Amino acid sequence: MVVFDKPHALADVPMHYCPGCTHGIVHRLVAEVIDELGIEGRTIGIAPVGCSVMAYDYFNCDMIEAAHGRAPAVATGVKRSDPNNIVFTYQGDGDLASIGMAETVHSAARNENITIIFINNAIYGMTGGQMAPTSLPGQVTQTSPYGRDVEACGFPIKVCEMLSQLDGAEYLERVAVNNVKNVKNAKKAIKKAFENQVNGKGFSLVEVVSSCPTNWGMTPSQALKWIDEKMIPYYPLGVYKDRSAEKED
Amino acid sequence: MNKLADKVLMKGNEAIAEAAIIAGCRHYFGYPITPQTEVAAYMAKRMPKIGGTFLQAESEIAAINMVYGVAATGKRVMTSSSSPGISLKGEGISYMAGADLPALIVNVQRGGPGLGGIQPSQSDYFQATKGGAHGDFHMIVLAPDSVQEMAELTVKGFDLADKYRMTTMILADGTMGQMMEPVSLDFEVGEKVEKPWAVTGTKMERKHNIVNSLFLKPEELEKTNFERYEKYSYIEENEALCEEYMMEDAEICVTAFGIAARVAKNAINEARNQGIKVGLLRPITLWPFPKKQFAAAADKVKQFISVELSMGQMIEDVRLATECKVPVTLCNRAGGMIPSPEQVLEAIIKANNGGDK
Numbered sequence: 001m002v003v004f005d006k007p008h009a010l011a012d013v014p015m016h017y018c019p020g021c022t023h024g025i026v027h028r029l030v031a032e033v034i035d036e037l038g039i040e041g042r043t044i045g046i047a048p049v050g051c052s053v054m055a056y057d058y059f060n061c062d063m064i065e066a067a068h069g070r071a072p073a074v075a076t077g078v079k080r081s082d083p084n085n086i087v088f089t090y091q092g093d094g095d096l097a098s099i100g101m102a103e104t105v106h107s108a109a110r111n112e113n114i115t116i117i118f119i120n121n122a123i124y125g126m127t128g129g130q131m132a133p134t135s136l137p138g139q140v141t142q143t144s145p146y147g148r149d150v151e152a153c154g155f156p157i158k159v160c161e162m163l164s165q166l167d168g169a170e171y172l173e174r175v176a177v178n179n180v181k182n183v184k185n186a187k188k189a190i191k192k193a194f195e196n197q198v199n200g201k202g203f204s205l206v207e208v209v210s211s212c213p214t215n216w217g218m219t220p221s222q223a224l225k226w227i228d229e230k231m232i233p234y235y236p237l238g239v240y241k242d243r244s245a246e247k248e249d
Numbered sequence: 250m251n252k253l254a255d256k257v258l259m260k261g262n263e264a265i266a267e268a269a270i271i272a273g274c275r276h277y278f279g280y281p282i283t284p285q286t287e288v289a290a291y292m293a294k295r296m297p298k299i300g301g302t303f304l305q306a307e308s309e310i311a312a313i314n315m316v317y318g319v320a321a322t323g324k325r326v327m328t329s330s331s332s333p334g335i336s337l338k339g340e341g342i343s344y345m346a347g348a349d350l351p352a353l354i355v356n357v358q359r360g361g362p363g364l365g366g367i368q369p370s371q372s373d374y375f376q377a378t379k380g381g382a383h384g385d386f387h388m389i390v391l392a393p394d395s396v397q398e399m400a401e402l403t404v405k406g407f408d409l410a411d412k413y414r415m416t417t418m419i420l421a422d423g424t425m426g427q428m429m430e431p432v433s434l435d436f437e438v439g440e441k442v443e444k445p446w447a448v449t450g451t452k453m454e455r456k457h458n459i460v461n462s463l464f465l466k467p468e469e470l471e472k473t474n475f476e477r478y479e480k481y482s483y484i485e486e487n488e489a490l491c492e493e494y495m496m497e498d499a500e501i502c503v504t505a506f507g508i509a510a511r512v513a514k515n516a517i518n519e520a521r522n523q524g525i526k527v528g529l530l531r532p533i534t535l536w537p538f539p540k541k542q543f544a545a546a547a548d549k550v551k552q553f554i555s556v557e558l559s560m561g562q563m564i565e566d567v568r569l570a571t572e573c574k575v576p577v578t579l580c581n582r583a584g585g586m587i588p589s590p591e592q593v594l595e596a597i598i599k600a601n602n603g604g605d606k
Contacts (some may be wrong), residue, residue, distance in 0.1 A: 042450040056459045062448035065461040070314035077318020080302045106307035
């Protein structure tokens with residue numbers, strides 16, 4: 001009897017991610033949800049620019065590679081082309097909250113019926129560890145070698161809190177994948193974000209607080225601990241907006 | 250197909266929009282910018298009535314990426330803008346070239362550089378014909394000289410885009426966009442092209458399709474470039490279009506596209522009245538540039554005069570195509586100004602009197 005298997009939506013190929021990186025976990029959660037909802041045949045994923053740029057090779061559904069930050073605009077086109085498509089983007093913090101901020105905010109404002117998986121690991125991974133829009137105050141990176149100086153380069157952007165001010169957005173939740181309990185919650189949130197789209201409810205974004213041991217200069221276990229000690233206090237987990245639940249109240 | 254027996258009076262920008270709908274385009278994304286806004290306004294009215302999508306994007310960048318998304322699903326899609334907006338779309342245009350996606354992009358040019366002005370210009374010729382963004386690529390570039398051609402080349406543009414799996418640009422200018430002329434919308438749309446590469450959902454019946462412009466292995470990326478340029482060679486050989494006007498006995502060849510060609514024809518008619526043997530070569534495709542017609546003319550005429558609404562951009566292609574066998578001079582205005590027929594006539598008379606050597 002098979003008790004644990006690779007989700008069908010997850011391609012059977014080696015991934016390029018570093019040891020201890022949580023992209024693999026989140027890819028798997030997305031794939032499990034696609035399987036459980038039975039939507040693989042009509043799902044189109046949009047990969048970003050960044051560490052998950054090659055996500056197009058890791059999912060068995062149809063995939064598009066977008067320009068840096070533009071995934072929500074590309075997703076808008078795909079969704080408007082055929083509303084029966086289930087369209088998700090998978091974006092990092094530089095992609096979604098820096099170069100693609102306009103696309104993020106406006107797709108939320110339009111309540112575009114798409115699902116966004118937002119990986120917040122407080123760093124630009126692919127280019128070798130530069131300061132991200134979500135890097136913490138004081139965080140040392142390649143481009144903030146003396147620690148992020150908020151006087152000189154401003155404060156991190158809290159995406160869920162910011163988007164929750166928009167009338168358009170349907171569902172915003174921040175989760176983490178640094179322990180079993182958090183992974184289970186993340187799965188629930190990702191499933192809801194896809195179910196919302198299937199049910200025509202609109203813009204659903206799940207921010208996943210993630211690790212980057214390589215560019216944080218930590219071991220994988222240190223990185224998971226750092227999420228608890230540093231990241232989550234700055235980026236509190238929870239539901240920031242759930243319009244359907246508000247209506248039910 | 251939609252057949253209207255009678256001619257209708259339309260602005261060039263409106264003719265493009267209606268022709269796009271006739272060509273089967275049901276998705277339009279744009280951002281307001283003068284002097285092309287009538288395209289968006291027309292689409293905003295028409296698309297909701299025919300089950301299409303009109304969406305005013307948050308930026309030119311978002312608009313071209315929405316185009317990228319629809320094009321990836323295999324449907325006909327377009328955007329329109331004017332010069333500064335086209336610069337913003339450059340990123341998306343390059344990605345579409347890298348991913349071999351078909352779409353129609355309309356540039357109703359205005360004067361530049363920078364914010365420039367809002368009057369007609371042809372100063373985006375280099376941008377349009379030499380690629381227009383990073384990387385090795387071309388767009389097919391069509392240059393209408395009447396409202397009728399604005400419509401016809403829009404339909405042709407969609408057909409060529411699908412046939413060759415690449416973007417086509419209508420390179421118009423503020424005059425073409427704004428002026429009104431009678432238009433017949435009675436034309437044929439090319440046959441539907443199958444797009445097995447499109448992301449339409451696997452339906453669990455096929456391996457997943459990937460629309461992508463990333464090739465990290467240089468050998469693979471090089472291969473895509475060489476393959477794309479083989480296609481370009483074929484297009485250069487087979488799709489170049491050029492109108493010849495009074496060229497049979499011409500000793501002087503004026504060359505111009507778009508509104509400049511309209512002005513040039515007036516000047517040529519007057520010069521002919523004065524007994525000067527002058528004709529016009531009007532490239533309709535700016536890329537591929539109609540090299541053969543120019544090479545042939547170079548063996549017959551004693552001078553070319555390139556009439557442009559720019560500081561002289563097409564003139565470089567004229568010199569290349571004619572291998573500088575005879576002098577090529579520039580007759581131009583820039584920054585939103587249009588050469589007058591008198592200015593062009595003066596240049597023709599000067600050439601007839603021995604011209605510039």
